[in-house]
Amino acid sequence: MYLEMSFMDLGLRGKTAIVTGSSMGLGLAVAKELAREGCNVTICSRGEEALFAAQKEIQAQADGAQGHAVMTDMERSEDINRLVSETVDRFGTVHILVNNAGTSITKDFLDVEREDWTKIFQMIIVGASEASKLVIPYMQKQKWGRIINVGSASSKQPRPRRVLSNTAKTALLSFTKTLAREFVKDGILVNCAIPGRFDTHWRERIEKMAKDQGRGEEDVYAEVVKDITMSRLGQPEEFAAMVLFLASERASFISGVAYAVDGGEISSI
Numbered sequence: 001m002y003l004e005m006s007f008m009d010l011g012l013r014g015k016t017a018i019v020t021g022s023s024m025g026l027g028l029a030v031a032k033e034l035a036r037e038g039c040n041v042t043i044c045s046r047g048e049e050a051l052f053a054a055q056k057e058i059q060a061q062a063d064g065a066q067g068h069a070v071m072t073d074m075e076r077s078e079d080i081n082r083l084v085s086e087t088v089d090r091f092g093t094v095h096i097l098v099n100n101a102g103t104s105i106t107k108d109f110l111d112v113e114r115e116d117w118t119k120i121f122q123m124i125i126v127g128a129s130e131a132s133k134l135v136i137p138y139m140q141k142q143k144w145g146r147i148i149n150v151g152s153a154s155s156k157q158p159r160p161r162r163v164l165s166n167t168a169k170t171a172l173l174s175f176t177k178t179l180a181r182e183f184v185k186d187g188i189l190v191n192c193a194i195p196g197r198f199d200t201h202w203r204e205r206i207e208k209m210a211k212d213q214g215r216g217e218e219d220v221y222a223e224v225v226k227d228i229t230m231s232r233l234g235q236p237e238e239f240a241a242m243v244l245f246l247a248s249e250r251a252s253f254i255s256g257v258a259y260a261v262d263g264g265e266i267s268s269i
Helices: 025-036 048-061 077-091 114-142 163-186 201-213 217-224 236-247
Strands: 016-019 040-045 067-071 096-099 145-150 188-195 258-261
Touching: 016 025, 016 077, 025 040, 025 048, 025 096, 025 236, 040 048, 040 077, 048 067, 067 077, 077 114, 096 114, 096 236, 114 145, 114 163, 114 188, 145 163, 145 236, 163 188, 188 236, 201 217, 236 258
Parallel strands: 016 040, 016 096, 040 067, 096 145, 145 188, 188 258
Antiparallel strands: none
């Protein structure tokens, strides 16, 4: 069970963060935890109702900080430009970028179309690249920045019928390492946090599988977590804790690394 711990000063108070894909799930958990540490947070997504409901949640928990919401489609360059410009207009700069927006397409390889590759790379790689390119000049100016890319366990341990996301998320690891080496001289640290199976969309998936297969949810749950050493789904706050650490002053000698938060699911060393 996740326990709230507030004894470590992460040095985030007064800083400004952008978290993409943050109206629900892991992105929302990250945004809420950043706000609890006194960090101003801009969240974004395509769904208006969920986005502004999330903003209210964040503002209710913010410790002297502010939450801001911007409707954003990460496949549109003009939306990404507006996301960053509104954040800078409101808070003056950007210290932290969490590239969490993404998508997943489940298909057998022989059924994959050319446009599927375009869509998944546009969302995962191009979107993260454009957002990073826009915030890096502010980070260079202040000689301090953190970029955390949210990967997937499938980048280390490919999943069946996920050739698209397996490939794109692996490319995200190379993107992370490349930026880390190029901008470390500017005080910008770039890392990747890799989530395993969490009690967010996986819970919904379990419910659907149980219904479709006419099975009990407990049986399906046991099957889903059987390859996780801890034998359970993670809680969103457990993933957010890793992102907060990588965004903090405490991670001052860490860059170009991918950390798995997966309860021991990934088998490789």
